Amino acid sequence: MKxxxxxxxxxxxxxxxxxxxxxxxxxxWYGLTGDLGKVVLETCNRFNASQDQYEAVCVGQDGYExxxxxTIAAFRAKQHPTLLQSFDAGTADLMxxxxxxxVHQMMKDFDITIDWANYFPGIANYYSSSKGDFxxxxxxxxxxxxxxxxxxxxxxxxxxxxxxxxxxxxAFKALKASGQECAYAYAPDSWIDLEQFSMxxxxxxxxxxxxxxxxxSELLFNTTAHVKHMEDVQRYIADGYAQVRTPxxxxxxxxxxxxxECSVFFSSIADHNxxxxxxxxxxxDVQMIPVYEGTERHNTVVGGASLWVLAGKSDDEYKxxxxxxxxxxxxxxxxxxxxxxxxxxxxxxxxxxxxxxGFYNAEPYKNRDLALKSLTFTEPGPLTRGIxxxxxxxxxxxxxxxxxxxxxxxxxxxxxxxxxxxxxxxxLKRFAQTYQGKSFP
Amino acid sequence: MRRAYFKTSWIAALLLAPQLLIIFVFFYWPSxxxxxxxxxxxxxxxxxxxxxxxxxxxxILADPYYWSSVRVSVIYAIAATALAMGMSLILAMFVDRQxxxxxxxxxxxxxxxxxxxxxxxxxxxxxxxxxxxIFSYVNTVIPGLWDPTQIGWQALVTIILAGAWKHVAYSFxxxxxxxxxxxxxxxxxxxxxxxxxxRRMIDLQLxxxxxxxxxxxxxxxxxxxxxxxxxxxxxxxxxxxxxTDLMVYKIYSDGFRGFDYSGAAAQSIILMVLVMALxxxxxxxVERRVHYT
Numbered sequence: 001m002k003x004x005x006x007x008x009x010x011x012x013x014x015x016x017x018x019x020x021x022x023x024x025x026x027x028x029w030y031g032l033t034g035d036l037g038k039v040v041l042e043t044c045n046r047f048n049a050s051q052d053q054y055e056a057v058c059v060g061q062d063g064y065e066x067x068x069x070x071t072i073a074a075f076r077a078k079q080h081p082t083l084l085q086s087f088d089a090g091t092a093d094l095m096x097x098x099x100x101x102x103v104h105q106m107m108k109d110f111d112i113t114i115d116w117a118n119y120f121p122g123i124a125n126y127y128s129s130s131k132g133d134f135x136x137x138x139x140x141x142x143x144x145x146x147x148x149x150x151x152x153x154x155x156x157x158x159x160x161x162x163x164x165x166x167x168x169x170x171a172f173k174a175l176k177a178s179g180q181e182c183a184y185a186y187a188p189d190s191w192i193d194l195e196q197f198s199m200x201x202x203x204x205x206x207x208x209x210x211x212x213x214x215x216x217s218e219l220l221f222n223t224t225a226h227v228k229h230m231e232d233v234q235r236y237i238a239d240g241y242a243q244v245r246t247p248x249x250x251x252x253x254x255x256x257x258x259x260x261e262c263s264v265f266f267s268s269i270a271d272h273n274x275x276x277x278x279x280x281x282x283x284x285d286v287q288m289i290p291v292y293e294g295t296e297r298h299n300t301v302v303g304g305a306s307l308w309v310l311a312g313k314s315d316d317e318y319k320x321x322x323x324x325x326x327x328x329x330x331x332x333x334x335x336x337x338x339x340x341x342x343x344x345x346x347x348x349x350x351x352x353x354x355x356x357x358g359f360y361n362a363e364p365y366k367n368r369d370l371a372l373k374s375l376t377f378t379e380p381g382p383l384t385r386g387i388x389x390x391x392x393x394x395x396x397x398x399x400x401x402x403x404x405x406x407x408x409x410x411x412x413x414x415x416x417x418x419x420x421x422x423x424x425x426x427x428l429k430r431f432a433q434t435y436q437g438k439s440f441p
Numbered sequence: 442m443r444r445a446y447f448k449t450s451w452i453a454a455l456l457l458a459p460q461l462l463i464i465f466v467f468f469y470w471p472s473x474x475x476x477x478x479x480x481x482x483x484x485x486x487x488x489x490x491x492x493x494x495x496x497x498x499x500x501i502l503a504d505p506y507y508w509s510s511v512r513v514s515v516i517y518a519i520a521a522t523a524l525a526m527g528m529s530l531i532l533a534m535f536v537d538r539q540x541x542x543x544x545x546x547x548x549x550x551x552x553x554x555x556x557x558x559x560x561x562x563x564x565x566x567x568x569x570x571x572x573x574x575i576f577s578y579v580n581t582v583i584p585g586l587w588d589p590t591q592i593g594w595q596a597l598v599t600i601i602l603a604g605a606w607k608h609v610a611y612s613f614x615x616x617x618x619x620x621x622x623x624x625x626x627x628x629x630x631x632x633x634x635x636x637x638x639x640r641r642m643i644d645l646q647l648x649x650x651x652x653x654x655x656x657x658x659x660x661x662x663x664x665x666x667x668x669x670x671x672x673x674x675x676x677x678x679x680x681x682x683x684x685t686d687l688m689v690y691k692i693y694s695d696g697f698r699g700f701d702y703s704g705a706a707a708q709s710i711i712l713m714v715l716v717m718a719l720x721x722x723x724x725x726x727v728e729r730r731v732h733y734t
Binding site: 407 | 590592
């Protein structure tokens with residue numbers, strides 16, 4: 001009996017050994033959920049079917065934040081995946097931790113040629129080291145736009161979707177006059193209201209060129225046009241042009257728009273696909289986020305997430321992960337990704353290939369490349385490369401809580417933003433102290 | 442009173458070992474780690490930390506939003522405990538008096554305890570939703586009267602009600618068991634002396650229940666401080682404007698969402714000390730009034 005058992009065990013071991021000799025596996029944890037999560041899984045299946053050397057084991061982690069949280073916990077227990085989809089706000093911590101394998105280096109080590117110059121500069125700058133080398137691989141990329149109800153705009157006599165806030169305000173007034181109760185479904189979102197607004201206006205969010213030049217940065221957004229903008233938003237609400245629409249208040253801004261209750265809402269271009277799927281009963285379109293009159297419009301920056309290769313894995317796993325990343329960088333993969341989600345292409349070649357096909361001329365993709373126009377409006381300058389601040393999740397949370405307090409009438413908008421800056425600066429100081437003596441790669 | 446003793450102490454130690462091991466792995470070890478982190482600045486991805494002494498505690502105690510979190514937690518703990526225990530005592534007394542259908546009530550009242558906190562939160566999110574829920578009727582009568590997403594105290598009321606509702610079941614079981622262990626002869630004797638149900642409740646049953654009341658009080662207060670996370674997370678997310686940012690939720694949002702492991706560790710040390718101090722006070726001063734039979 002005992003020998004029989006032992007033989008059986010040996011046989012199992014042998015087959016397991018044979019199986020793993022066939023394919024090199026690596027783990028990939030991603031944060032996207034729902035429809036988008038399914039498309040991520042689909043890219044893994046396509047990769048696994050495309051060759052027989054490697055196998056990507058892809059695990060959804062139920063949200064960006066959880067993906068990073070779970071990976072940190074796993075990393076401390078040395079059970080982490082090779083590849084992680086990490087969102088923009090997690091970038092600073094990861095960069096300073098040094099616990100990653102820069103993709104630029106990895107591709108070089110495994111002799112995989114990637115034309116790095118092919119990436120849009122607005123995307124490249126966000127994910128590169130100060131020397132211009134890619135530390136993580138751009139993946140799902142977006143930028144904000146605003147969505148508007150064409151029919152309600154026509155009824156109010158607005159012929160062109162405004163590109164300035166002054167024009168926006170006139171449009172809100174016209175919509176109100178035409179009997180539209182809610183012109184603008186507003187939900188406080190620092191990514192749009194603060195970060196992308198500051199990029200488009202070429203004003204700083206923080207000193208040290210938004211944190212790129214050192215850890216001793218201080219927030220500056222209570223001194224810029226951002227204050228006026230937030231005061232204007234508050235005024236739109238008080239005057240009855242805008243309404244706060246959040247999931248907690250019963251209906252998100254997007255749902256309010258799709259159901260025709262509100263005429264305008266701001267969101268990532270990634271929602272373009274979702275809005276289509278929700279099939280609104282009216283014609284709609286998108287436009288670049290507005291700027292104030294008298295400002296020269298600048299580029300917005302990339303949002304979304306990128307793929308990080310984590311430290312502490314075997315060469316075989318790195319090789320497999322590199323093959324997967326190279327697979328994702330092919331134009332075919334890019335087209336698959338872009339056409340099945342609302343995200344934008346990250347490479348110039350990928351974009352050109354789509355343009356040649358007339359991809360953006362036909363529904364449902366029409367005008368989706370306005371996001372690319374916004375992203376590439378100017379060459380990224382020192383203030384429009386992006387934001388590289390530590391504790392950025394907490395800074396966003398402070399901003400949101402204070403803005404909510406101001407909107408609820410507990411303090412003025414200026415007081416709220418001053419408090420958010422002061423508290424955010426405390427977080428930055430703690431962050432700099434935590435990573436004393438280190439600097440961004 | 443006679444007590445049994447083990448002749449050799451190593452048997453006792455052996456029997457205790459599994460339990461001690463579990464407590465060590467799941468309590469003492471993590472707590473020791475938290476104490477260490479509380480005095481350092483820990484890098485989230487590992488790779489080193491800096492000793493900062495009491496800086497983390499100083500920062501926390503100087504933060505006005507932390508004190509508002511403490512205040513909200515105390516209000517929540519007291520209100521939810523009082524509400525849960527009051528409701529469950531009344532319900533237990535009804536069931537104990539065997540009003541019609543009491544068997545069905547007994548089962549139905551125990552159920553809520555089996556429901557996970559996030560599910561409770563979602564159910565109450567619907568009930569209290571200002572636009573779509575049951576409470577939206579309030580707003581159709583007087584528009585803008587009910588909006589826990591904007592008005593802080595209303596948000597606090599929502600989590601207190603949800604928390605209390607979940608705790609009613611637990612207290613109910615204990616109250617009912619205690620009520621049923623009161624000898625029938627006492628109640629009957631009182632009834633023969635002419636005491637009506639309410640008088641019997643006040644003079645007879647409540648005094649005999651004090652050990653249970655005390656036990657439930659300690660458990661409920663402790664639970665309100667440490668186990669309210671799921672309800673806050675699904676119902677309010679700590680908002681609006683920190684109005685429902687309970688201490689335990691703040692630990693989560695600073696530590697796990699904000700990657701400030703050290704600040705969160707220091708906060709959990711403060712919370713632990715607070716709960717221990719409360720329990721000590723309860724045993725030292727409140728227990729004196731409890732009569733065990």
